[in-house]
Amino acid sequence: MVVEDDANIGALVRTYLERDGYRALWVRSGEAALTELARHPVRLVVLDIGLPGIDGFEVCKRIGGQVPVVMLTARDEVEDRIVGLELGADDYVSKPFSPRELAARVKAVLRRAADRPASGDVTTLGPVTLARAAREVRAGGREVELTQREFDLLEYLLRHAGQVVTRDELLEAVWGFQSPGQTRTVEVHVAQLRKKLGHPNLIRTVRGLGYKAAA
Amino acid sequence: MVVEDDANIGALVRTYLERDGYRALWVRSGEAALTELARHPVRLVVLDIGLPGIDGFEVCKRIGGQVPVVMLTARDEVEDRIVGLELGADDYVSKPFSPRELAARVKAVLRRAADRPASGDVTTLGPVTLARAAREVRAGGREVELTQREFDLLEYLLRHAGQVVTRDELLEAVWGFQSPGQTRTVEVHVAQLRKKLGHPNLIRTVRGLGYKAAA
DNA sequence: GGCGATTGTCAGGGGTTTGTAAAGACGCGT
DNA sequence: ACGCGTCTTTACAAACCCCTGACAATCGCC
Numbered sequence: 001m002v003v004e005d006d007a008n009i010g011a012l013v014r015t016y017l018e019r020d021g022y023r024a025l026w027v028r029s030g031e032a033a034l035t036e037l038a039r040h041p042v043r044l045v046v047l048d049i050g051l052p053g054i055d056g057f058e059v060c061k062r063i064g065g066q067v068p069v070v071m072l073t074a075r076d077e078v079e080d081r082i083v084g085l086e087l088g089a090d091d092y093v094s095k096p097f098s099p100r101e102l103a104a105r106v107k108a109v110l111r112r113a114a115d116r117p118a119s120g121d122v123t124t125l126g127p128v129t130l131a132r133a134a135r136e137v138r139a140g141g142r143e144v145e146l147t148q149r150e151f152d153l154l155e156y157l158l159r160h161a162g163q164v165v166t167r168d169e170l171l172e173a174v175w176g177f178q179s180p181g182q183t184r185t186v187e188v189h190v191a192q193l194r195k196k197l198g199h200p201n202l203i204r205t206v207r208g209l210g211y212k213a214a215a
Numbered sequence: 216m217v218v219e220d221d222a223n224i225g226a227l228v229r230t231y232l233e234r235d236g237y238r239a240l241w242v243r244s245g246e247a248a249l250t251e252l253a254r255h256p257v258r259l260v261v262l263d264i265g266l267p268g269i270d271g272f273e274v275c276k277r278i279g280g281q282v283p284v285v286m287l288t289a290r291d292e293v294e295d296r297i298v299g300l301e302l303g304a305d306d307y308v309s310k311p312f313s314p315r316e317l318a319a320r321v322k323a324v325l326r327r328a329a330d331r332p333a334s335g336d337v338t339t340l341g342p343v344t345l346a347r348a349a350r351e352v353r354a355g356g357r358e359v360e361l362t363q364r365e366f367d368l369l370e371y372l373l374r375h376a377g378q379v380v381t382r383d384e385l386l387e388a389v390w391g392f393q394s395p396g397q398t399r400t401v402e403v404h405v406a407q408l409r410k411k412l413g414h415p416n417l418i419r420t421v422r423g424l425g426y427k428a429a430a
Numbered sequence: 431g432g433c434g435a436t437t438g439t440c441a442g443g444g445g446t447t448t449g450t451a452a453a454g455a456c457g458c459g460t
Numbered sequence: 461a462c463g464c465g466t467c468t469t470t471a472c473a474a475a476c477c478c479c480t481g482a483c484a485a486t487c488g489c490c
Contacts, residue, residue, distance in 0.1 A: 090313050133378040134429075135421055147477060148423040184437085185479060191438060207436070207487065362466060400468055402448065422447070422476070 002026045003033040003059065004048045004072065009095075013046060016099040017106065030054030034062055034126055035215055042067055044110055046102070047089070049073040060087040061141050062127050068109045070102070123158045126215030127199055130158055139197040146196065149174065153189050157203060157213040166210035217241045218248040218274065219263045219287065224310075228261060231314035232321065233430075238342055245269030249277055257282055258339075259325055261317070262304070264288040275302040283324045285317070338373045341430030342414055345373055354412045361411065364389070368404050372418060372428040381425035 002017070004010035005028050014024040025042070027033050030051045036042070047069050049056035060069055071089045090109045093102050123130045127140040135151060137144045146154065152174045157165060167186045171177040175185070190211060194200045204212050217232070219225035220243050229239040240257070242248050245266045251257075262284050264271035275284055286304040305324045308317050338345045342355045350366060352359045361369065367389045372380060382401045386392040390400070405426060409415045419427050 090315050092311070092313070134427065135379045135424070149478070183479075184439095184481080187437060188439080188479080205437070364467070398468075399448085399470080403450080403468075406449065420448070 001033065001036065001042045001044070002046045003028075003030065003051065003056070004046070005029065005051055006048075009048075012099055013102060016103050017046075020103050020107065022106070030056070030059045033059050037063070037067070037124065044068045044070065044106060046070050046072060046106065057087055060089055070105055070109055072097070072102075123155075125158050125161050125213060126202060128154075128158070128197055128202060130155060137197075139199060144196050144198075146193075149189055150193055150196070153186075154193055154197075157211065161213045161215075164206045164209050164212045169210065216248065216251065216257045216259070217261045218243075218245065218266065218271070219261070220244065220266055221263075224263075227314055228317060231318045232261075245271070245274045248274050252278070252282070259283045259285065259321060261285050261287060261321065272298060272302055275304055279303065285320055285324055287312070287317075338370075340373050340376050340428060341417055343369075343373070343412055343417060345370060352412075354414060359411050359413075361408075364404055365408055365411070368401075369408055369412075372426065376428045376430075379421045379424050379427045385425065 002010055002013050002024055004013060004026065007028075010026050010028065014026045017024040025036060027036055030053055033045070033047070034054070037045075045059075045063065045067055047056045047059060049071060050073065051059070056071065056073075060071070063069060069089045071092045072095065073092075074095045091105045093105060122132075129138045130151075131137070132155070137146050137151065137154065153170065156170065156173050170186050171183075190203055190205075194203055197203075202213060202215070204214060206212050217225055217228050217239055219228065219241065222243075225241050225243065229241045232239040240251060242251055245268055248260070248262070249269070252260075260274075260278065260282055262271045262274060264286060265288065266274070271286065271288075275286070278284060284304045286307045287310065288307075289310045306320045308320060337347075344353050345366075346352070347370065352361055352366065352369065368385065371385065371388050385401050386398075405418055405420075409418055412418075417428060417430070419429060421427050
């Protein structure tokens, strides 16, 4: 994925990456990057720092090391580089840059990434990342402690991200209930999740139906 | 051990190594490096060349291949690299570098070093090191005496570090039980391990499921 | 704006899960 | 058979989570 607001540079980078046999998805804003990341399996992000709205640093932070990042910046300042690397970037290219150098670095980072232990079954939606095997959840980069019910509930919601999920469906899937008994349990747990994740908008209530997870 | 006079870089490197589960000792001069090497058991040295006083080359020479060395230099000169490798360095990273690349190289060098005759297969997680062949465990530098069950249990947990391991899984893998019988054996042994290792947080309990080893 | 239905919020009791200490069971070598 | 160390069981205490039920807030609709 290439995140770059300048059309010339974006197209150039995409062209060169595709010439090397990669499939490149080009988005023009940080918001779009986060949305598409949740939607598509992305192996690497080429990330411009100077973006309108959510800037590259913020995007990098939200990615939280889940996907390798190659930073791209107009300035050749050490400060930027250090901040970027601290936020989890894997490599760094200063504008003006040679597209071939960029392609080479992308290749190198992907090769290195292949050595890393496979990051098991991980689901990401917006700022939230859920790792099943480790039973860990991070929101906006920081780890969040969830109880069993909370975790199962979040997993179900993320698995059906973008779709409306009814209370009865949740009761059956997460709680194992058969009868759609009258209980406020679901609401209580959803509220708890919203509070712990710190992004209340992530789980939206669809009045009269249930809930929907969306970035 | 990280030998680096620049505070920013030193802290950065240490942070990334610790994130990978290593314990990092950071010293700022060649003299300190040699002193500390004699005092602590060090598995690997990340060594800056440009040091005041005794420089990196000299330190490398004094180490004499006893401990693996990853060189770190501001310059990207072939000359330095050759000299460094001739002096016994195992790998080489040029500044500016990605800390994650450095961490990856450290890991690779340690893996290679593990293949060398002297050391058996060793697993490390945070402050704890487990040597299978020798059946030895050290925590925070000092050796810990474990019984058979305790050792097997710890080995299984470390082998699955970062993942949640259920009680039944442990009963089957470590005890050879088939039936998920009602027994508090696992808890008792986990408690014993926690006490002996002295780092209660290393084995975390995941309520309703089991345990997870994490640094 | 007002009304009814739906959803959010809060705090506490109850029940389950886990920690811990101590005693019993077992195996092993002498 | 005895002593010793290890493993397992038992019993109890502590921690924790989950649900409940009442009440407040909000929404949709008229």
